[in-house]
Amino acid sequence: MLPEFLPRAFWSLITLLSLTNLAHAFDPVLSTVTPRGGQAGQQVEVTFHGDRLDEVEEVLFYRPGITVSDLKNENSKRAKGAFKIAADAPLGEHPFRVRTKQGVTYQRTFWVGAFPTVTEKTSYDEKRKRTNEENDTFEAPQRIELNHIVHGIARKEDADYYVFSGKKGQRVTAEVFGMRLGREVFDPYLAILDSKRFELATCDDHVLNKRDPFVSIVLPEDGDYTLLLRESSYQGNDNSNYLLQVSESPRPTSVHPPVGQPGQKLELTFKGDAAGESKQLVTLPYTPGLASIYANVNGKSAPSPNQVLLTPHPILGETEPNNQQGLAKKQKPAALPVTLHGVIDKQDDVDWFLFSAKKGQDIRVQVHARALRSPLDPVIQVRNAKDNKNLGNSDDDGNNPDSKFDFKAPEDGEYFLMIRDHLNRGGPDFTYTIELAARTPSLRAELPYASNNDSQKHRMITIPRGNHLAIVPNVARQNTNCDVVLEHDRLPKGVTMKSEVAPRSPVNFPILFSAAADAPLGATLSRFTIKDTKSELRGPFEENIHHIEINNAGPLHSTHNERLAISVIEEAPFHLEIVAPPVPLVRSGTMDLVVRAKRAEGFTKAIKVKLPWRPAGVGAPPEVSIPEGKSEAIIPINANGDAPLRTSSICVTGESNPGNGNVRVSSPFVTLEVAEPYLNGSIDLATSEVGKDVALLCELETLRPFEGEAELTLHSLPHKVTAAPIKIKASDKSIKIPLTIPADVKPGKSKSIFAQVLIKQGNHVIPHQIAQGTTLVITPKPAEVTAKK
Incomplete structure (x- = not known):
């Protein structure tokens, strides 16, 4: 019999799938x-x-x-x-x-x-079947021109040398894009050498570029200069690609102020460049958050940007001197909300600010330092100016070195805020911003990671024609507890999206994408929004991808997007369906979900199947398999005794390899209801001797009436102890369950006995588990005890 939710024409289309589909x-x-x-x-x-x-x-x-x-x-x-x-x-x-x-x-x-790209010179040794580089000695470097980018590879025990000509007083900047290329754990080292091989500047890592180096100098005389680039420990390989920009570009290490307002015209001062400071009037982007600003001098852009925070709040810079609490007391207190900024400009420097707050204000203190590519590792503290009582402090925000914490103002009045470096370091690049504002509600959604150290697995929503695929985003609610829905700006032609309102308690919920059988092959980068159903509060659906990630070290290079790739692909060789549960899953009950596969002709491979999402309080195994050549599997599920009483849409997702890559599909949604059980019960502790039968007293409580008789069976009895099933009615208040205890049973205590009750609703059975944790003690015979003594 064909499932009612799919038309016969749809299944006819599936049967037309031939062996050619398996070659995809x-x-x-x-x-x-x-x-x-x-x-x-x-x-x-x-x-x-x-x-x-x-x-x-x-x-x-x-x-x-x-x-x-x-x-x-x-x-x-x-x-x-x-x-x-x-x-x-x-x-x-x-x-x-x-x-x-x-x-x-x-x-x-x-x-x-901004500049032309040239390639590192190599030759191929046919005899040794390997690539030889032609720039691996100081005496025979590859000559390049300024204002070019070199594409090369730093192999194992490899040192790459490049020579260029320059004039006295000329600024030259060389910057490496290595780890930032996102392919390999690659730690480049860079040095600039004069004609006598003396090092004029060297760099391994720089906080501005995380683990990628740069050197920038003003040339001391006319002549040739050599750049040395290698992996810092000579452990490169054939995947250690790099881009080396060698130019007359500026290379500032910090920008002041490091904060502005969206859309504002602002004069920025770039500092730390080898040729001195430069100023630039810029129109800042209109979106709040971090913005990348490239310094530009004489038409030449810096190799990579500096970061500026865009804030909607009023901005207040530090007023020196402010390195003591008493000096901060002389300041005019800042009113909230406000974004403060300053520089920890020398060793042991401490900056103090004064602000005012109202009693009960729920305030968030958020520092941006490393986010601005500042070397500062901030530590912050807030004190009540009235009695100097510490109200809170923060060093790191989890794995983020930028500090953050929340507090409630205990009274109307003034408060101190202190910031310093964790190791009491300082310098002209140790910039920071501090946002002080009332905590506001926010929403955010993101797909969870499907695998450790692989943040991209299952991040692409690929829907085979005539099929379905489910995703289960996580929802982060800050300072709010609301029902949410997911919205999108566009989908590929022929694709639809189905989801329900996600109630306020779950942290995730399922979304099902379906592609029509005749949907055109294609893709979109779609923007999704998570929305509060009542207040219209909205938040982004984010995609944070770690291109390089190491256990315990965390991500080494990441990209951030707010769009998901959704595509329609060729037909998959199987479809899935769940047989819709005809009865509810009751609290402390179990159910067998029947999953069926419709296979294309010739496709016999096993299909791994799982529930990508379960309602709160519902348990299931991580995965089951539809065996090779078979078309059905059972997923046993259960509900906790306190599972929320709710009707939810569920589906299964299956994955298989037809022979040339994995393909995933999901079943359509079916409805699962979690309901109150029909009855509850408890069984008193019982004690007996070896070879002596006993009856357990079971107290029953009917929560909902049921018709006819139900069957009660004991489970997890001690080995060789048996009990026959008992028939019960809704009117029964208590029953006795006879146990047969043979003479050869092993004495001991059993604490995990429970009863399963099967109640019929029409032609369907609803399993209940009651009296969990019942204890039975079996003691030796008195004669045996005496004999042992």
């Missing part, structure tokens, strides 16, 4: 793209490297400025295309994905620079 290369893999970057205003021929890159259709860029043409496959592991980079394309990192007819790849990145 699902789950395409993109390892990298070469070259890793290109110049704004130019067209770059690129090669995509990976696996199952059959039938490449398009490239999905998250930022504007790059268009793609001439996509073509060379084989399943390589495809080619052309990136046309607009002259006004934003400099820096451009995340993208490649879509084939059978899937969407993990996100990778391409870098747009």
Whole structure:
């Protein structure tokens, strides 16, 4: 019998799937793209490297400025295309994905620079079957021109040398993009050497670029200078790609002030550059948060940006001297909300601020320092100016070194705020901002990680034609407790989305995407919004992807987006359905969910099936399998005694490998009701001897009337102890359950006995578990005890 929720024509379409469907290369893999970057205003021929890159259709860029043409496959592991980079394309990192007819790849990145790109010179040794570099000694470097970007590889025990000519007084900046390329745990080291091989500047890591170095100097004389680039411990490999920008560009290490208001015209002072300070009038972006601002001097842009916080609050800079609490007392107290900013400009420096607050104000103190690429590791403290009582302090906010904490003002009055470096360091680049404002409600959603150290697994929503796929986003509610729904700005043609209102208690809820059988193959980068159903409070659906991540060390390079890749792909060789539960799952009860697969002709592989989401209080195994060649599996589920009484939509997700990559699909939603049980009960503790039968007294409480007789069976009895099923009625208040205790049973105490009651509703059975944790004590016979003595 065909399921009622799907028309016969739909199943007819499935039966038309043939063995050709099994040849699809699902789950395409993109390892990298070469070259890793290109110049704004130019067209770059690129090669995509990976696996199952059959039938490449398009490239999905998250930022504007790059268009793609001439996509073509060379084989399943390589495809080619052309990136046309607009002259006004934003400099820096451009995340993208490649879509084939059978899937969407993990996100990778391409870098747009301001200068032409050249490639490190190599030659291939046919005899030894290896690549030899032609720039691996100081005596034989590769000559390059200033204002160029070099694309190279730092292999194991490899040192790359580049030589350029310069003039006395000329500023030269060299900056490496290594770890930031997001492919390899790669720690570059960079040095600039004079003609006598003396080091003029060196750098391993710089906080401005996290683990990527830069050097910037004013040349002391005319002549040739050499750049040395290597992996810091000589442990590079063939994946240790880098982009080395060598230019006359400025390289400031900090920007002042580090904060502005969205859309504001603001004069910024860039400090720390080898050629001295520079000023720049900029129009700040209109979106609150962190903004990337490139310093530009004489038409040449810095290799990478400095960070500025955009805040909607009034802005107040520190007033020196303010390194003592008493000096701060002379300040005019700042009114909330406010964003403070300053610099911990020397060793042992401490900055104090004074602000006023009202009794009961719920205030959040948020520092931005490392977020601004400042070396400051902030420690903050708030004190009551009236009695100097400490009201709170913070060093790190979890894994984030930037401090944050919340407190309630105990009374109307003035309060001190102190900030310093954790190790009492300081310097001109130790900038910070501090947001002081009342805590406000906020919402945010994100897909959970499906695997440790793989933040991209199952982040792409790929829906086979005529099929479904579910996602289960996590919802973070701050200072609010509300029901939420998910909205989107667009979906691929032929795709629909179904979800319910997520009540305020669960932290996640299921969303089901469905693609029509005739949906065009295609993809969108869709923006989703999580919304409070009553107040219209909205929050983003975020995608934080860690391109390089190590256990215990955390992410080393990440990208942040607020759009999800959704695509329609070729048909999958199977469909799933849950047989809709005909009766409710009761508290302290169990149920067997029947999952069925409709297989395409020739597809026999096993299918791993799981419930991607369960209502609160409902338990299930992590995964079950529809065996090879079979079309059905059972998922046993259960409800806690305090599971919320609620009707929810559930589905299953299945994954299999037809022979060339994994493919995932979900079943349509079915309704699961968690209901009150029909009865409850308890069983008194019982004691007996070996070989002596006993009857357990079971007290029953009928919570809801039921018709006919139910069957009660004891479970988890001691080995060899038996009890026959007992028939009970809704009117029974208590029953006795005879136990047979043979003479050869082992004495002891059993604490896990429980009763299962099967109640019929029509032709269907509703299992209940009652009297959990019943204890039975079986003692030796008196004669045996005497004999042992």
